[in-house]
Amino acid sequence: MRGILSAAGYVPYRRLARSDVREFMGSGGGKGTRAVASHDEDSTTLGVEAARLALRSAPGHTPDSVWFATSVPAYLDKTNATAIAAALRLPGDVGAYDFGGALRSGVGCLIAALRGGGTSLVVAGDMRDGLPTSADESAGGDAGAALLIGDGPDVLAELVSTASATAEFTDRWRAPGDRTSKLWEERFGENRYLALGQDALVRALKLAGLETSDVGRLVVTGMHGRAVTGIVKKLGVGEPVVADDFVASVGQSGTAHPLLVLAGALETMAAAGTPAGTTVVLLHLADGADAVVLRTTGALAAWRPSRPVAEQVANGASLPYAKFLAWRGQLQPEPPRRPEPARVSSTAAYRNEEWKFGFVGSKDRSSGAVHLPPSRVSMDGGAVDDMEPVAMADAAGTVVTSTIDRLAYSPSPPIVFAVVDFDGGGRYPVELTDVDPDEIRAGSRVEMTFRRLFSADGIHDYFWKARPVRRGVARRGEEV
Amino acid sequence: MASHGIYDRVAIVGMGCTKFAELWDKGLDDLIVDASTDAFASAGVSKEDVDAYWFGTAQSGMSGITLARPLQLQNKPVTRVENYCTTGSEALRGAVYAVASGAYDVAMAVGAEKVKDSGFQGLNAMNPPGDGTARTLTAAAMFSMVAPAYGQKYGVDEETMADVLASIAVKNHHNGARNPRAQFRREITKETALGSPRLAGTLGVFDCAGVADGAAAAIVVRAEDALRYTDKPIYIKALALAAGSGSGLIDPGYDYTHFPECEAAAADAYAQAGITDPRRQLAMAEVHDCFTPTELVLMEDLGFAPRGTAWKEVLAGTFDLDGDLPINPDGGLKSFGHPVGASGLRMFFECWLQMRGEAPADRQIATTDRGLAMTHNLGGYPGEMVSFVSVVGNRPG
Numbered sequence: 001m002r003g004i005l006s007a008a009g010y011v012p013y014r015r016l017a018r019s020d021v022r023e024f025m026g027s028g029g030g031k032g033t034r035a036v037a038s039h040d041e042d043s044t045t046l047g048v049e050a051a052r053l054a055l056r057s058a059p060g061h062t063p064d065s066v067w068f069a070t071s072v073p074a075y076l077d078k079t080n081a082t083a084i085a086a087a088l089r090l091p092g093d094v095g096a097y098d099f100g101g102a103l104r105s106g107v108g109c110l111i112a113a114l115r116g117g118g119t120s121l122v123v124a125g126d127m128r129d130g131l132p133t134s135a136d137e138s139a140g141g142d143a144g145a146a147l148l149i150g151d152g153p154d155v156l157a158e159l160v161s162t163a164s165a166t167a168e169f170t171d172r173w174r175a176p177g178d179r180t181s182k183l184w185e186e187r188f189g190e191n192r193y194l195a196l197g198q199d200a201l202v203r204a205l206k207l208a209g210l211e212t213s214d215v216g217r218l219v220v221t222g223m224h225g226r227a228v229t230g231i232v233k234k235l236g237v238g239e240p241v242v243a244d245d246f247v248a249s250v251g252q253s254g255t256a257h258p259l260l261v262l263a264g265a266l267e268t269m270a271a272a273g274t275p276a277g278t279t280v281v282l283l284h285l286a287d288g289a290d291a292v293v294l295r296t297t298g299a300l301a302a303w304r305p306s307r308p309v310a311e312q313v314a315n316g317a318s319l320p321y322a323k324f325l326a327w328r329g330q331l332q333p334e335p336p337r338r339p340e341p342a343r344v345s346s347t348a349a350y351r352n353e354e355w356k357f358g359f360v361g362s363k364d365r366s367s368g369a370v371h372l373p374p375s376r377v378s379m380d381g382g383a384v385d386d387m388e389p390v391a392m393a394d395a396a397g398t399v400v401t402s403t404i405d406r407l408a409y410s411p412s413p414p415i416v417f418a419v420v421d422f423d424g425g426g427r428y429p430v431e432l433t434d435v436d437p438d439e440i441r442a443g444s445r446v447e448m449t450f451r452r453l454f455s456a457d458g459i460h461d462y463f464w465k466a467r468p469v470r471r472g473v474a475r476r477g478e479e480v
Numbered sequence: 481m482a483s484h485g486i487y488d489r490v491a492i493v494g495m496g497c498t499k500f501a502e503l504w505d506k507g508l509d510d511l512i513v514d515a516s517t518d519a520f521a522s523a524g525v526s527k528e529d530v531d532a533y534w535f536g537t538a539q540s541g542m543s544g545i546t547l548a549r550p551l552q553l554q555n556k557p558v559t560r561v562e563n564y565c566t567t568g569s570e571a572l573r574g575a576v577y578a579v580a581s582g583a584y585d586v587a588m589a590v591g592a593e594k595v596k597d598s599g600f601q602g603l604n605a606m607n608p609p610g611d612g613t614a615r616t617l618t619a620a621a622m623f624s625m626v627a628p629a630y631g632q633k634y635g636v637d638e639e640t641m642a643d644v645l646a647s648i649a650v651k652n653h654h655n656g657a658r659n660p661r662a663q664f665r666r667e668i669t670k671e672t673a674l675g676s677p678r679l680a681g682t683l684g685v686f687d688c689a690g691v692a693d694g695a696a697a698a699i700v701v702r703a704e705d706a707l708r709y710t711d712k713p714i715y716i717k718a719l720a721l722a723a724g725s726g727s728g729l730i731d732p733g734y735d736y737t738h739f740p741e742c743e744a745a746a747a748d749a750y751a752q753a754g755i756t757d758p759r760r761q762l763a764m765a766e767v768h769d770c771f772t773p774t775e776l777v778l779m780e781d782l783g784f785a786p787r788g789t790a791w792k793e794v795l796a797g798t799f800d801l802d803g804d805l806p807i808n809p810d811g812g813l814k815s816f817g818h819p820v821g822a823s824g825l826r827m828f829f830e831c832w833l834q835m836r837g838e839a840p841a842d843r844q845i846a847t848t849d850r851g852l853a854m855t856h857n858l859g860g861y862p863g864e865m866v867s868f869v870s871v872v873g874n875r876p877g
Contacts, residue, residue: 239874332715339604344612372730373613379727401629401736403681405621407602417617419625427732429615429863442632453612461612 001157002114002151003294007263009309010050010125010144011250012037013321013467015433018138024321030312034251036144036319037127039327039412040433040465044080046144046256047125048087048203048450053090054121054146054263056306056394061148062273065095067113069105069255070125072179073098074452074460083462084123086357087450091393096316097256103172103223104286106255110147110458111290114159114169119150126254129179129328136181137467139225141251145259156266156303157280157294163204165196166288172223179329186226193227194234196289201235202283204291208279212237216263216278219243221258223283231283239461243268249313258284264309266300315470317436327412338409343456354389359448359464361426370377370426388424390449396469397422399444405435411454420446420466434467445469483720485752488876492698494523497829500817508540508594512663515695515822516551516590523699523709527551529844530699533558536571536591537821539606539667541601547590554585566721566868567591568696573719573868575700582722583702583750591826592695593819597775597866598758599815602691603820620688623862624681625727626773629736642682644791645671645772649686651800652769656811658801658843663690663817684843692817696825698832703876714828714837717852717871719753722746728863741867742781742858748867750783753852758783759805762871763847764834765854766827769812774858782856782869806845809834810876820859824868828856829860835874851875 014036021029021218037046044454047068066082081096090096094319099105113120128140171189174181179459193209197220218241222228225247239298246257253260262282269278276298283291325331354360355373361376362374364387369380377384402418407441416432418440432440433451446466454460498511506514520526533556535547540842563570568591573675575587586874598604606615631641650670656662668686676684699709705715716839722745728734746758755761767782769775779790784805784864793799799807810830813823829851833839 276512338600339598341612341616342607342609347610348609350613352613356611356613370730379725379731400732401625403621403624405617405680407618407620407679408616410616414619415617417621421732426730427730427734429617429729431615431617442628453616463613 001158001297003149003154003155004147004266005061005119005127005150005155006054006148006308007051007156008053008057008146009263009311009312010046010053010314011035011309012041012046012142013316014038015142015151015316016319016321016324018369021133021138022208023340024136026480028243028411029136030138032248033316034138034141035143035316036327038433042074042452042460043072043127044074044083045450045452045462046127046142047146048084050116050125050144050146051084051088051121051123053306054062054148056118057303058148059148061119063090063094063148064118064119065110066123066240067097067099067109068123069099069109071103071254072127073100078088081123083218083357086353086464088136089358089360103254104288104290107284107286107290111162113149114292117161119148122147122149122259124256124259124311126256128252132182132325132330133463134180138246139252141253143250143253143256143260143424145263146438147263148260153295154299156300157296160295162203162293163200163207163291163388164288165200167196168190175380177194189224190227190230193224193285193289194230197227197231197283197285198234200289200291201283202280203357204293205369208293210279210293214279215241215281217241217243217269217280219261219265219280221245221261223252224285225256227285231285240380246313249441258282260309267305267310269296270300270303272352276284276300337408339452341409343459344461346459356463358391359393360389360391363390368425372426372428374382392422392426393464395422395424395426396445396447397439398436399446399465401438401442416440418446420468423451430464430466432467433465439468483748483752486576487717487719487752488703488715488850489580490576490700491703491713491871492716492832493701493706493713493826494519494525494699494752495528495697495832497661497826498694498697498853500663500692500819500826502596503693504596504696508592509519511589511592511594511693511695512547512550513594515697519588519697519699525586525699525709526529526614527553530556530586530588532556532575532578532587534571534574534587534589534776535560536562536589537566537593538562538564538567540592540594540821541572564866565770565820566824566857566859566866567821568826569855569857569870570824571870572698572825572828573721575698576716576719579700579702586699588699589825590697591822591824593821594693595691595819596693600745618680619861620683621680623771624683625736625775626777626862627682630773633735633737634791636791640791640810641671642674644776645687646670648769648772648775648792649673650662650811652808652814654808655759655801655843656815658840660817660840662774662811662815663692664815667668675761689770689813690815690817691784691818692824694819695821696822696829698825698828702704712874713830714835715873715876717873718749720748720869721866724860724864726864733737734863736862738777739781739858739862739865739867741865742778742856745867746782749871753768755852755872758854759785761850762805762851762852764806764809764831764845764856765823765856766810766830767812768858769808769814770818774816775807776811801843801845806847806855809839815861824857827857828872831855831872837873848874
């Protein structure tokens with residue numbers, strides 16, 4: 001049985017209220033919120049956070065390849081999936097590949113994995129931009145999503161059929177280097193997508209020997225909002241069948257969106273104890289249409305996702321519009337008058353990959369002392385080269401003392417900083433993120449998150465920060 | 481294995497020190513020439529009379545040539561040293577040990593820093609290429625974690641703590657106002673200190689050392705030769721250095737209320753100098769008050785007050801210019817300014833003035849008959865620092 005072994009979404013902490021756009025600019029905006037990646041997040045880190053959750057919810061499975069899709073790659077030429085693999089501490093024999101650029105690449109990645117062999121971790125991360133007051137600015141969103149695809153008796157939903165409808169037409173486009181898209185007249189795309197979507201869906205269901213009325217859960221996504229709404233209406237399926245597409249809360253998160261909504265749908269169905277044999281259909285509209293028909297298994301009702309998308313959506317905090325503009329480079333505040341950091345040494349980063357990307361320290365075998373970063377000589381007893389690696393990325397910790405640095409260089413000052421003692425041993429003084437300066441005190445609980453500290457000479461500095469453990473978003477088995 | 485010290489084997493016979501300030505019209509070479517010329521004149525020697533040189537600068541230049549070129553030293557042995565904020569002290573340590581070893585008759589230590597050419601406020605370290613995981617926090621932020629930790633451990637409420645730290649700033653400005661070489665020569669009130677903009681944690685502008693350009697220099701000879709150069713030599717009683725392993729940063733046992741490296745350096749120096757009761761035996765101490773909580777904690781690390789009591793002593797005026805044990809009579813880093821490579825030697829310069837009775841009358845301390853003075857530096861952060869402690873005296877024996 002081949003299908004989805006695990007699924008997770010990652011919704012960044014900050015939310016822009018769309019009404020704030022009109023308040024600030026006098027036009028634009030809309031209803032609801034959109035998710036906003038922090039200044040220290042990019043498509044790669046969004047993907048990492050989602051993939052961490054997906055792997056955590058599928059113990060016992062290790063991917064043999066990682067496929068990463070985004071419309072805003074952090075690097076060109078250089079593969080971004082390798083940083084994701086490193087952050088996940090996947091072994092070197094795991095293939096890591098990018099599916100670049102187009103908004104169709106996320107769903108394409110998923111279909112390729114479902115129709116292929118082996119165990120593939122399909123990851124997507126996206127940040128959607130639009131010019132101030134544009135529809136894209138408000139409708140877009142930032143998110144990561146990850147699906148683990150493979151074979152086994154514990155598949156949550158098995159693949160039944162897929163169908164694609166491909167068409168060459170120019171509805172939405174973006175030149176390399178641009179952050180915002182351009183659009184043809186809206187009704188042209190709507191017309192094309194309605195026809196293509198229906199075509200793909202009908203063929204997929206036919207392959208599966210099913211009718212529209214057999215669909216138990218329908219996920220329709222795509223950047224063309226009117227086409228998505230139109231096709232749902234045309235299919236005439238009942239309201240409870242249509243999955244929450246998170247457009248009102250997260251926004252359209254590009255390549256990640258079909259995966260995010262599918263993950264959310266599976267999570268909701270698992271929580272509701274949805275019986276085996278329920279038909280789930282994913283339809284994504286991008287330069288054509290792709291339909292995937294899945295059938296839930298008995299494993300779904302028993303699945304306990306580690307941090308459901310709906311919980312993350314509920315645990316966001318607002319971000320002022322001006323800050324959003326600054327984080328997106330649409331508005332340039334005075335930078336801190338401190339020297340900008342030098343570019344990361346590629347060779348040093350290579351040597352320290354386990355520490356830098358995996359947050360792996362070392363533990364003295366005799367004294368048990370944890371060293372962050374890893375050390376060859378123990379601070380306790382002085383043993384030399386008698387340490388074992390200790391993975392700290394999933395350890396939670398408690399703030400011992402903290403401070404706010406209003407002087408140090410940061411892309412978004414001030415820096416909130418804390419000395420953290422980890423559960424089970426180890427201390428590390430670390431920068432905090434997704435936090436308000438006055439929120440942290442001795443005793444605050446924090447967990448680690450993979451971030452981009454800064455970029456210099458086009459090289460991104462990926463490393464770990466700590467963030468508060470939010471009420472209701474604690475990991476499985478953890479008290480909240 | 482032991483730290484034997486070189487008690488009374490070497491003496492300072494001449495010193496020079498520039499004004500510390502934002503010296504826009506002076507370059508590093510000017511600072512070096514000014515401080516060195518004063519030191520040569522003070523000892524009554526020429527540059528040819530000096531057999532070897534130690535030059536301290538944190539990041540204003542590299543190699544001994546940074547000193548040899550502006551002074552036009554012809555093939556002299558010149559060593560450049562760097563050890564964070566103990567750099568100036570480290571230069572003197574090298575010169576003193578070289579004379580004590582018998583290798584040279586006359587040695588000179590020069591410390592200089594041109595900080596204000598960077599275009600940025602504060603001190604900015606130039607770090608070697610790395611993997612991008614090193615902390616980028618300012619020293620102010622790292623030291624700001626000391627104040628709440630100390631308050632919590634010893635039951636000092638926030639308001640009292642703020643009052644204690646402001647008292648330290650007020651005291652150092654009071655002293656600096658009486659020092660023509662100091663960067664800031666204005667007395668401040670507690671209200672000014674408390675009302676200044678916050679930079680890191682609860683630390684405001686007046687909790688932080690001044691950032692200045694400057695240079696200082698010392699000439700040292702064997703103690704038995706000292707009276708040939710001056711009738712009031714300053715004798716080296718002890719030199720101690722402790723470099724921490726950095727484990728305080730990652731050791732869950734460290735609580736940010738003390739600096740073990742400073743305790744270790746002080747213990748070594750006291751043993752070398754035979755000091756058993758520093759609070760009463762020392763006439764004064766120049767300590768590394770990079771931030772006000774640093775000076776507070778140092779009063780305990782250096783043995784001037786029992787643990788958890790220094791805050792009371794600060795409020796009681798124990799460490800004031802006319803107090804029981806004057807601390808930083810020259811205004812300290814706080815108001816004298818902190819050109820990194822020069823600061824250690826600047827502290828010796830104040831001991832040189834005070835212990836010879838040559839400080840300006842309005843800041844001359846009344847305790848010099850005790851005969852001993854201390855200088856203390858630290859560089860780095862709580863949990864990861866180097867520390868230097870010296871004891872000098874105005875008479876042998």
